[in-house]
Amino acid sequence: MKWPLSKKMETSLLTCVIHTSEQITMYCADHSQLCCSICFELNHRLCLQVTPLPQAARGKSTNFKNLSVRTENTLSQMKQCQTYQEDRMMSLKVSYKEHERLIVDGLRVNIVSYLRECETSTVNTTHEHMQYPISEMREGIKNLLADFEKSTIKEKKEELNLKQAPLKVLRNSCIRLHYELFHLHVAIPKVLGKPELSFIASKKCLENIQQSDIFIKENFSNHVFTVNGKSVHNVKIPSDSYTCQIKAVCALPNGQVLVADCYNDKVKLLNQQYQVVSHLDVRDEPWDMCLITPTEVAVAMDYEVQFITVSQSQLAKGRKLKLQYEGTGIAHNQGDLYICFGTALYKFTLSDKLVSWLYGDTSADLTVYKCAVSPTGDRLYIIGRYRQHKLLTLARDGTLLATFTDITLLRPLGLHVTPAGQVLVCGHLSNTVLQVGWKGESKLATLATQEDGVWWPASVCYSSTTSSIIVGQWGDDNILVFRVE
Known part of the structure; x- marks a missing residue:
C-alpha cells in the first residue's frame, strides 16, 4: 500500500475497459461513462455532455473515505460469494465420493455373498470337479468388479464435472471482479494528487462496484438452501x-x-x-x-x-x-x-x-x-x-x-x-x-x-x-x- 503507483497500474487506469488498445480521453456525463475515441464515435456522438478528460476532472472531488468503505464492503461480499461457490463445489465432491463408495461397496458385498452361496451349495460336490469352476468364477467376478469400479468412477466424475461447471464459472467471475476492484482500491490512495488519474480511478471503482452488485443480485439471491x-x-x-x-x-x-x-x-x-x-x-x-x-x-x-x-x-x-x-x-x-x-x-x-x-x-x-x-x-x-x-x-x-x-x-x-x-x-x-x-x-x-x-x-x-x-x-x-x- 505504501509503494508508489506503478507504471503498469497507471497504464491500466488510463486504458479503456472496452477498447483495450485505446486510452481514455473523455467523460460522458449523460451516461456517467469514461470514453476513448472509439467509444465516442460508436456510442456518444449525440450526447450533449461529453468533455475532455482534463476538463471533466478539473475541480472534481470525491469522498474517498466513503468510496473506500463501499469498496471494502463489496470486496468482502465478493469474497464471501466466492467462498460460497467453493463450499458448494466441495460439498458436491464429498457427496459424490460417498455415493461412489456406497455403490461399489454394495456391489462388493453382493458378490461376496453370492460366492459364499455357491461354495456352500457345492459342498457335497467332488472337490476336484468344483475347484476349478469356482476359482474361475472368482477371478471373473474380480475382473468384472474392477471394470465396474473404473466405469462407475468415470461416469460419476463426468457427472460431477457437469454439476461443478456452472459453479466454477460463478467462482471465477467472483475472483475476476474481486481482483479488478482490489487493484483499484489499492491504486486510489496513490493518485490523490493527480486529478485525472484520481477521477478515472474513482469512476472505474464505482463502475466495478455496480457490476459486482448486479452480479450478486442476478446469480446468488435465488438459490434455495437444502x-x-x-x-x-x-x-x-x-x-x-x-x-x-x-x-x-x-x-x-x-x-x-x-x-x-x-x-x-x-x-x-x-x-x-x-x-x-x-x-x-x-x-x-x-x-x-x-x-x-x-x-x-x-x-x-x-x-x-x-x-x-x-x-x-x-x-x-x-x-x-x-x-x-x-x-x-x-x-x-x-x-x-x-x-x-x-x-x-x-x-x-x-x-x-x-x-x-x-x-x-x-x-x-x-x-x-x-x-x-x-x-x-x-x-x-x-x-x-x-x-x-x-x-x-x-x-x-x-x-x-x-x-x-x-x-x-x-x-x-x-x-x-x-x-x-x-x-x-x-x-x-x-x-x-x-x-x-x-x-x-x-x-x-x-x-x-x-x-x-x-x-x-x-x-x-x-x-x-x-x-x-x-x-x-x-x-x-x-x-x-x-x-x-
Missing part, C-alpha cells in the same frame, strides 16, 4: 446468571461467530467449533448486531450502538453511537447504518449523522422491530413483533414494495440476508426457519421446524465460510447449527 445436517452447541458460560436468550447472531468471515445474549447482557465470541472463547459484558441488553468490517460489529442496545472489534479471538469495545430512542434492530450496507426504533426505521452514516427517515408504523408497539438489507443496498426488509405476522420489503427510499404473510411465519423475531442475497426469517411462535424470495413476495422453503429442534427462535444468521445457518433461541442455552447446500 439442509443436510444439524448440530447443537451450548453457549452458556459460568458467569451467566440466567438462561441464555440469543437475540442476535453474527458470522465472521473467518468462521467465528458472535452471539448477543440478551438475558445475561453479554456478547460472546464462538470459535469455528462453536465454543465460547471470549465474551464482553455490555451496559444494556443487546437487541441486535450487524457486521461492519470483517473484524468489527455494531451492537444495538437501549439508547446506544456499541462498536466491538475482534482480534486474536478476543473482544474489545470501540466507539459508541448515542441514540435518542431505544434501538431494537440494526443493519449495515456500504457505509450506511439502518436502525429500527420500534415503530420507525432511520438511516445513519457510520459517523453518527442522521441521513433520513425511511419508514414508520405507529399502529402498535414494535411494528419495526428488526431490519436487514440486500447486498446491493436496493432492498430493505423489516419484521415486527407481537401481532405483526409479516415480512415487509422496502425500496432504498423506504417505499413499500411487498408484504409477505404465511401461516408458518407467526411473530417473526429473526431476520437475515446472506452475502448472496437470500432472505432468512424465523417465526417465533410457529417454530420455523424460512427462506423467502429476494423480492419478499413468496416462501421458497421451510428450512427447519419444531421437529428439527427449533423452539422459540429469536435470531438467525448464515455463515458462508461454513455453509451453515445458525439459529439462536429464546430462553435456551443452545444454538442450532444447520449445515446447508
